[in-house]
Amino acid sequence: MDLHTKLKILGAAAKYDVSCSSSGSSRRNRPGGLGNASLPGICHSWSDDGRCISLLKILFTNRCVFNCLYCVNRATADVPRATFTPDEVAQLTINFYKRNYIEGLFLSSAVYKNPDYTMELLIATVKKLRNQYHFNGYIHLKVIPGADPLLIAEAGKYVDRLSVNIELPSSQGLQLLAPQKNRDSIIRPMEFIHSKILQTREERKLYKSTPLFVPAGQTTQLIVGATPDNDLKILKLSESLYKRFSLKRVYYSAYVPVTQHPNLPAISSPPLMREHRLYQADWLLRFYGFKADELLDENQPLLNTEIDPKSAWALRNLHLFPVEVNSADYEMLLRVPGIGVRSAKRIIAARRYSSIDFETLKRFGVVLKRARHFITCRGKFYGERNIDELTLYQMLKPSSSQSSGAKPSSEQLTFSSLYPHLFQPQDFHTVITGEM
Amino acid sequence: MVYYIYDGSFEGLLTAIYEAYYRHQNPEKILSSDSIQDNLFIQHVYIKADQEKAERVYSAIVHKISLAAAKKVLYAFLSESPDAATAIYRYLKLGFKLGKSVDSALADPYVFRVHALHKKVSQEAGKMLGLVRFRLLKNGIFYAPIEPDFNILGIIVPHFKRRMSAHDWIIHDLKRKIAAFYSQGQYIIVPFELSGALPLDEEEFDYQTLWKEYFQNIAIQSRINPRLQRQFMPVRYWKHLIEKPGTHDKA
């Protein structure tokens, strides 16, 4: 089979994996070597579905002995199969990288023969890239569920990021749809990677020469809408993953119906809006100081699809508003609908210098259409007086023209500059366009 | 009313700022010589670029305001926006009074403008880091044409210097007719125009095809979203990409 056919099959097979991020690692190039990993991550193109292409994302093979029902590559599916050699993957990566098509490699695989055998092939590939081709670009490697921890430890020495997919938000879900996987085969490797990262960090404090171990940390991905698990359950899970294993990201992937089965929901299109709301809520957990319990509870376990989770929260907590922009603390400013991380920071910085008027807020990127109902500015309230929650709800709801189609679910990095002598580390802190 | 007219170079602009200060003049605007319009009521003062004066202003910015301010000024300048020079002048004037806290004075329209221009330019530079596409030429050199909105070539070159240090390469800004040439740890940026097509390495076609095929294959059919794609990757950048956005397999 020629390389073109293999790439077609194994590229297409990997496309449902959503993680595009190449961020979080700053690996330096070495003399005579090729490439480095850039801290904020770089998108090289955007595919026709609007997703950022940063890494060459391929499966090593799509020959699988497992039979997860939601997966196109499951053992019983009738699809063309292909397998790369480690050298083919290395050549492709190097040549794409030199032409600046990609930022690095995201290598995943189906379970070929057994988890350890597959893991060994993946390790052989990344070793070749690092040692033989002197490649210093970004590598993200998927951990095959059930692989030996020793192999995971070995892989971690060569790659920037490892990830173990949670796949489904509950054990029952796994049992039903991915019977060969179980909670243990997923959570244990995560736990192991986490403790290994902590251990390496301690050792590097003492001995500078301790080799790196997945410097960009670990992430995971889960499928939304293939099981009856509600948003509260999903957000609670994410919250504890961030807390317990310091995960860098949890990626949510709307279930794309690839096949029919009595255990699978009968839907015709992926639940994109739900996925989008989960990303927004996840963002609130990570950057806005919210807790999952504040956003949802047992009586209301699903995120509202009509309005964003922050507005929904504010509407339930109207007694906390309005707040004065010239005196409210940062945490509270962040909770105002229409004020994002960037505009909140601007407000805090600018008001040290002079008090802020309403016009200035607009220039700071505050979305006044929303925010005006929740703030006062120099004591003055600019919203409608005496309106009830329902009317306000209608006003916060995007008009139907705005809400058509899903909004971007991936965060974009606003990247700054590279003039070495003008280089400022704080440039890397400007991250957000997911302003809410 | 007085306008200062400078030659369009960064040194020229800094010289104009130097003169405004030492002549105790307060020009209404500072404009580049290619963006002036005749007006009877306005006196045009032509400023000749002077390396030494420019350097004195530059070091004053770094020491009296901050390195970050120097970077903002440079980036705003590279936007080539007609109002950039005036905004920079007023921003610096306030900066020499307030020191590094000038960057908090966002309520001032000129400070805000400089920040906004800086952001636009660094955003495009950031985008360009990904959108540059090298072609391997017969002679082993990697060549990439670009046509950015702003003059960002100088900003992006150090990135490729770090990354592609063991190869020879050229990044060519076709719009401004300048190119960066890199070889063995050194680069220069010089005026440059091509007279004909460049002969490509044989391998090149194969990798271009592989990349195109990969690109077409990875879009998820049920999620096709051209609007989103264009929002991130405006169509004006597509010309020099190898992949052809908007051509996903209909199958």
Ligand code: SF4
């Ligand atoms: S193990 Fe992975 S590739 Fe194999 S069927 Fe399950 S999800 Fe698909």
